[in-house]
Amino acid sequence: WIMRHSRENTIYLEKSDMTYIIPKYQIIIESDLTFNILVYNWLVPKNNKLHETFGSSFKNVTLSVLVNALEKILICEGVSYQTDVILSHTVSQIYTVNSNSDPIKSKTFLRPKECLILDSTEKCAVCIKKEASHSQYLKRKSERLTEPAKLQAPISSTSSARLKLTMQGYRIENTELKIEIETLRRKLEHELQTKSIQCDGIENSDIVSIMSRADPSRVSPFMKLFWEEKQKYLQTSSKSVRYHPMIIRYCLSLAVKSSSAYEDLRYNEKDGTGVLILPSQRRLRDYRNYIKPQRGFNKGIIQELKTKMKHFSDPERYVVLLLDEMKVQENLVWDKHTGELIGYVDLGDPAVNYATLQKVDNIATHVLVFMLRGIINPIKFSFANFATTGATSCQLFPLLWKAVSICESNDIRVLAVTCDGASSNRKLFDMHFKLQADDAASNNVDVIYRTPNPFSKESIRMYLYFFCRSSTSD
Numbered sequence: 001w002i003m004r005h006s007r008e009n010t011i012y013l014e015k016s017d018m019t020y021i022i023p024k025y026q027i028i029i030e031s032d033l034t035f036n037i038l039v040y041n042w043l044v045p046k047n048n049k050l051h052e053t054f055g056s057s058f059k060n061v062t063l064s065v066l067v068n069a070l071e072k073i074l075i076c077e078g079v080s081y082q083t084d085v086i087l088s089h090t091v092s093q094i095y096t097v098n099s100n101s102d103p104i105k106s107k108t109f110l111r112p113k114e115c116l117i118l119d120s121t122e123k124c125a126v127c128i129k130k131e132a133s134h135s136q137y138l139k140r141k142s143e144r145l146t147e148p149a150k151l152q153a154p155i156s157s158t159s160s161a162r163l164k165l166t167m168q169g170y171r172i173e174n175t176e177l178k179i180e181i182e183t184l185r186r187k188l189e190h191e192l193q194t195k196s197i198q199c200d201g202i203e204n205s206d207i208v209s210i211m212s213r214a215d216p217s218r219v220s221p222f223m224k225l226f227w228e229e230k231q232k233y234l235q236t237s238s239k240s241v242r243y244h245p246m247i248i249r250y251c252l253s254l255a256v257k258s259s260s261a262y263e264d265l266r267y268n269e270k271d272g273t274g275v276l277i278l279p280s281q282r283r284l285r286d287y288r289n290y291i292k293p294q295r296g297f298n299k300g301i302i303q304e305l306k307t308k309m310k311h312f313s314d315p316e317r318y319v320v321l322l323l324d325e326m327k328v329q330e331n332l333v334w335d336k337h338t339g340e341l342i343g344y345v346d347l348g349d350p351a352v353n354y355a356t357l358q359k360v361d362n363i364a365t366h367v368l369v370f371m372l373r374g375i376i377n378p379i380k381f382s383f384a385n386f387a388t389t390g391a392t393s394c395q396l397f398p399l400l401w402k403a404v405s406i407c408e409s410n411d412i413r414v415l416a417v418t419c420d421g422a423s424s425n426r427k428l429f430d431m432h433f434k435l436q437a438d439d440a441a442s443n444n445v446d447v448i449y450r451t452p453n454p455f456s457k458e459s460i461r462m463y464l465y466f467f468c469r470s471s472t473s474d
């Protein structure tokens with residue numbers, strides 16, 4: 001044993017075993033007589049038996065007793081595995097030169113942080129415990145490797161061996177299921193062919209009751225109407241079905257978008273395709289052509305407007321006339337119902353056509369639409385349409401006044417005309433210069449913004465006001 005002073009008031013007692021450079025035992029004694037023991041520079045923990053027996057102060061024990069006990073206790077050899085919680089306790093050996101020696105000589109013990117280092121057995125109690133739990137962990141891991149991963153196991157952290165096993169399992173299962181599906185499908189087909197029966201009223205009322213049990217908050221009014229109507233149609237023969245106007249309207253809009261999709265959806269009695277009982281396209285055509293679309297002012301449309309406004313009060317009969325011209329695709333179409341070619345410029349009235357068109361066989365590029373909008377009543381009504389090549393003011397003038405005269409003669413009072421700021425529209429307004437100049441109430445105004453309405457049946461003088469929408473904004 002060697003004793004040396006180091007730092008102030010600290011004594012080191014050391015004993016080397018001549019194998020390692022650092023001392024085998026070190027006892028560090030502080031000035032207050034407390035001591036710590038190091039074994040190959042590993043601090044002996046306070047829960048070690050040595051400390052538990054002798055405490056950690058020389059007030060309770062003599063040095064000789066401690067040294068005797070110390071030299072009798074075995075040094076723990078550590079654990080045999082390495083993980084990230086295991087510390088490497090490396091001790092440099094005293095170098096002895098020979099022919100095939102390594103550049104460095106040392107011994108490494110693997111110890112958990114809690115190793116007691118000194119104990120009555122070759123492995124301390126802590127190391128024995130750690131070793132046992134580790135070997136159990138290894139055993140469990142190896143067992144797990146041989147069984148397939150669970151369905152929800154994260155793929156990134158599952159070993160490839162287990163994934164392989166899982167995949168093999170699923171493949172087998174998949175093949176088995178496929179075979180099973182095929183057998184069931186054949187069985188079902190067979191059963192359908194041999195034992196199927198026609199649905200009758202009982203099954204039908206089942207459907208009705210299933211539909212009526214649906215959560216009403218999740219059913220929109222149209223959905224409800226649709227199902228109620230469907231139930232009705234199912235109960236009556238397809239010849240005598242009376243379709244609800246809403247359903248007709250829906251079918252019309254559907255069939256116009258895609259007649260083949262409509263045909264797929266519609267239940268066809270002949271070949272049994274389709275899922276819904278809907279009117280045939282032949283029948284829809286009758287509804288669509290209820291009013292035959294025509295260029296110019298159309299008696300049928302005027303009649304419909306009259307019917308719509310029949311119950312309107314006096315103030316509700318004031319309307320604004322909207323003129324709008326839209327570009328259309330130039331094309332000629334043959335109407336198979338009338339044998340007419342549609343697509344030429346047509347202002348509806350042969351007299352107007354003759355008076356205002358240089359050539360009668362020009363193909364139309366625009367459609368001019370006259371629309372009525374109520375001032376109080378929210379009515380919107382497409383009043384007339386014309387095929388044009390971009391109407392000029394000379395063409396617009398007779399059409400505008402004809403529209404006003406038709407309205408006024410049907411007790412519909414036109415208060416204003418609106419249109420976009422195209423030059424033909426501005427010129428149309430300017431054409432009323434003479435009418436305005438003759439009118440005493442507005443003859444010294446240099447902007448033409450209104451004109452007396454000669455068709456008005458009211459006792460006071462009524463004006464037709466002109467509004468022009470800026471052509472840049474819609």
Ligand SMILES: [Zn+2]
Binds near residue numbers: 124
């Ligand atoms: Zn140990």
